[in-house]
Amino acid sequence: MAFSRTTGKHRRPSRMTRRGANIAGVAALATTGVIGTLASPAVAAEGKGAGAALSVEDTGLTQAIDINDSLADQIAAQAKAQQQAADKAERKAAAERRAAAERKAEAERKAEAKAKKQRAEREAKERAARAAERKRLTSYTLPVSGSAVTTGYKSGGSLWSSGSHSGVDFRAASGSSVVAVGAGTVVEAGWGGAYGNNVVVKMNDGTFTQYGHLSSITATVGQAVTPGQQIGVSGSTGNSTGPHLHFEARTSAEYGSDMDPVAYLRGHGVNA
Numbered sequence: 001m002a003f004s005r006t007t008g009k010h011r012r013p014s015r016m017t018r019r020g021a022n023i024a025g026v027a028a029l030a031t032t033g034v035i036g037t038l039a040s041p042a043v044a045a046e047g048k049g050a051g052a053a054l055s056v057e058d059t060g061l062t063q064a065i066d067i068n069d070s071l072a073d074q075i076a077a078q079a080k081a082q083q084q085a086a087d088k089a090e091r092k093a094a095a096e097r098r099a100a101a102e103r104k105a106e107a108e109r110k111a112e113a114k115a116k117k118q119r120a121e122r123e124a125k126e127r128a129a130r131a132a133e134r135k136r137l138t139s140y141t142l143p144v145s146g147s148a149v150t151t152g153y154k155s156g157g158s159l160w161s162s163g164s165h166s167g168v169d170f171r172a173a174s175g176s177s178v179v180a181v182g183a184g185t186v187v188e189a190g191w192g193g194a195y196g197n198n199v200v201v202k203m204n205d206g207t208f209t210q211y212g213h214l215s216s217i218t219a220t221v222g223q224a225v226t227p228g229q230q231i232g233v234s235g236s237t238g239n240s241t242g243p244h245l246h247f248e249a250r251t252s253a254e255y256g257s258d259m260d261p262v263a264y265l266r267g268h269g270v271n272a
Contacts, residue, residue: 137204139227140182140268143211143247144172144234149272150244153260166258167210167248168272172234174243178211180225182268187253189219189231195246196238199231200253207264208253212246213237 151169172178184203192198195212199219202208215235225231236243249264250257265272 137183137226140265140270141179141228142170142265142270142272143178143181143209144170144176144245145179147171147176147245149262153262166255167212167246168261170245170247172243172245174215174235176234176243176245177230178214178232178234178245179228179230180219181209181247181265181270182227184209184225186219186221186223186225186231189217189221192238194239196240197232197235198238198246201225201231202253208250208257210246210248210250212248213240213244215243 147170149168150171151165153165153168155165178199180201182203182205184201186199187202187208188198188200190197192212195210197214197217198210198212199214199217200208200210211232213234213236214232215237217232219225219231234243234245240246247261249259249261251259262272
């Protein structure tokens with residue numbers, strides 16, 4: 001009985017079949033770009049005969065695996081290098097951000113310090129200005145700049161209805177500027193009988209000062225005046241023998257409440 005040759009699924013493929021399969025696999029890998037240059041040597045070996053076929057069969061797949069491993073290593077190395085470069089770039093960017101933040105913080109600190117210094121200087125100037133203004137408003141001065149007393153307080157004679165001088169006379173040529181000796185409010189400005197044109201100022205300390213025989217008046221009732229502010233011009237109006245300024249200091253606005261004007265001025269730091 002004759003038997004036919006079996007080629008079932010358990011029969012091992014022939015060498016030519018395995019070789020063809022290897023070549024076909026390599027060609028397929030080359031076509032898809034996985035192993036690139038491996039296809040040409042494998043196909044070339046197919047045309048060299050049995051000896052070449054053994055080499056391809058024995059080494060072809062191993063070569064493909066080696067090349068794939070090398071390519072994977074290269075890809076991994078490239079990925080690692082790229083990651084390292086990215087990490088380095090990120091570290092550099094982070095360092096630059098920190099440096100920028102530090103520069104900004106330093107600039108803000110300097111700006112705040114400068115602003116604080118400017119505020120302190122401005123406040124110091126404002127305090128000094130307020131102190132100077134307070135000093136100016138509480139200071140006193142002569143009613144006529146550079147003048148001196150020509151007739152003293154309580155001098156006797158027929159010139160005064162009371163029999164004595166109720167104030168002092170300051171030398172003042174006609175037209176000389178007459179000023180408030182201190183800060184206060186004008187309570188009288190006009191004709192005052194024997195005083196002629198006169199101004200009465202209620203001082204901020206509660207006392208009163210009077211300026212008589214003026215040729216003209218430059219202040220008005222209710223006006224606030226400061227030390228050295230002009231309130232009139234000297235003359236010889238009223239009961240007067242010539243141009244001068246009659247100056248009185250009083251405890252009230254009423255006649256007869258007079259006090260020594262020189263002592264009053266000296267008590268406020270004015271050398272009269």
